[in-house]
Amino acid sequence: MDLRARPYRSVLYIPGSRDRALDKARDLPVDAIIFDLEDAVAADEKVNARALLATRLAEGGYGGRAQIVRINGMDTPWGADDLDAIAAIGPEAILLPKVGSVEDVAAVAARLDAIPAARATRLWAMMETPAGILNAAAIARAPRMAGFVMGTNDLAKELGSRTRAAMHTALQHCLLAARAAGIVCVDGVYNAFKDEEGLAAECAEGRDFGFDGKTLIHPAQVAIANAAFAPSPEEIALARRQIAAYEEAKAQGQGVAVVDGKIVENLHVDTARATLAKADAIAEGEAA
Template sequence: MNGERPLRSVLYVPGIRERALEKIRELDVDALIIDLEDSIAPEMKPQARENACRAVSAGGYGFRQVAIRVNSRGTRWFEDDLAAVAAAGPDIVVLSKVEAPDDIGEAHRLLRSAGAAPGLQLWAMIETPLGLLDLSEIVREGRKQPDNRLAGLVLGTNDIAKDTGVLAGDDRAAMVPWLLNAVLVARAHGLSVFDGVYNAFTDMDGFVRECAQGRQLGFDGKTLIHPSQIALANRLFAPADEDVAEALTIVEAFALPENADKGVITLGGKMVERLHAMSAKRLIAIDAAIKARGSFA
């Protein structure tokens, strides 16, 4: 997972929109995905790539994690996208429509040959039936790479619904098994994982319900299609005060001399393992990072 960096809100921005690429430097959003794929018409893709790479190279995004989403493997833009993005140096490359383990392997090989910086991460978008079916193997392939860059999974719920024919409904009940499996795979391998977008950006009540569900399912944050969704996502995916208080209690208990060598302790009438202390430290660090940043809205 992404250490101490909060990733509650992840906003998509079309790479073709130069004014938007400037405006997003002012938004109180945790991460940005500059898109070269779905939102860009084929004839405009080279221009979108140029815009995105120029904006990222110019910098000025402050605390925000900056990603560029490239076109999928097998398209005529894939290799050129990866080469240009490697040179521009965002924090993250988002791979579209990852369906097979070798999609991850090929991305690693191309970034290696392009001389990508060691810290450049990969997020894999899982948005097709094959991607869902082979998710564990896809992640394992990333972990096999000597320069393992794979750091996150992004659910493309719109495409999943379209390609499977599943009618998600307001509660996404039919999709929940797939969403939970993605969270499970991510946690098993130490990756961040992000819920899909909510399309009706003027329906704030519906957005709140879906964020609450995503939080319950274990997602780190929500991908967004409109700036009006940022503040709610930031609030709903932030650590709750009571959870931070409990985390502090756990960390302090394991720090006591009498518990230094213990793997399990009793706290408040419950058994608490040392792994809970590790999770608690991360929660405390994320909460501290959010509070130290303040509001940039």
């Protein structure tokens, strides 16, 4: 199964305790939603948020958006109950916070194995600790693993980093691990949600690194992320010309083509076809 076949341009956090936000999320033009029971919910609201979110997820109405639930850590008073309550609904994916090792994931996967409703539920990992970054390659191949979310705020705190640039090694290390395992990898949040120029710049950097999309903290950030991580009209047009030129070259018994003065080989055609497939998936999602 190609875990990256669907778009993940915009991945919006929604607090599980805010009923109005849970309702509004049904109409937002996002590719994925992280329903959050961890950082976005105060300790005295954890139990109520869990019940509310379970009810809303059971009601449905979120369309084709990827639905991911971030539970509290299994070492907290709420983690085990979060897992059991959410898994009973059979969600698409459960996001584990502060994953440090493959054993962290395997323990949760084993628990899901005993819940019939969660047979198809995948696991995602927050990559936000030094141990998690160093163990990324093993975590990416853990049971049920389907995606990484970069937790840049927690990672900066743990590393003592003052800039995003100081975390580039960690970001690229996790991306390498995700690509080697064939799973999704989305970039961390941009905290200044009113700074559109800064967000656009960070989205462009994440896209150029190779991330599938960006996690977001406010609906106002969605349009910028969607635009940044979608193929541009120019990229789509180039992809079509590359494919056509290469097919024509093959028909003439040649192994390469030339487009705009640049060599086009089969690896470039693979990239071009992936670009068109992503554009088609985005168009289908928007139409739905």
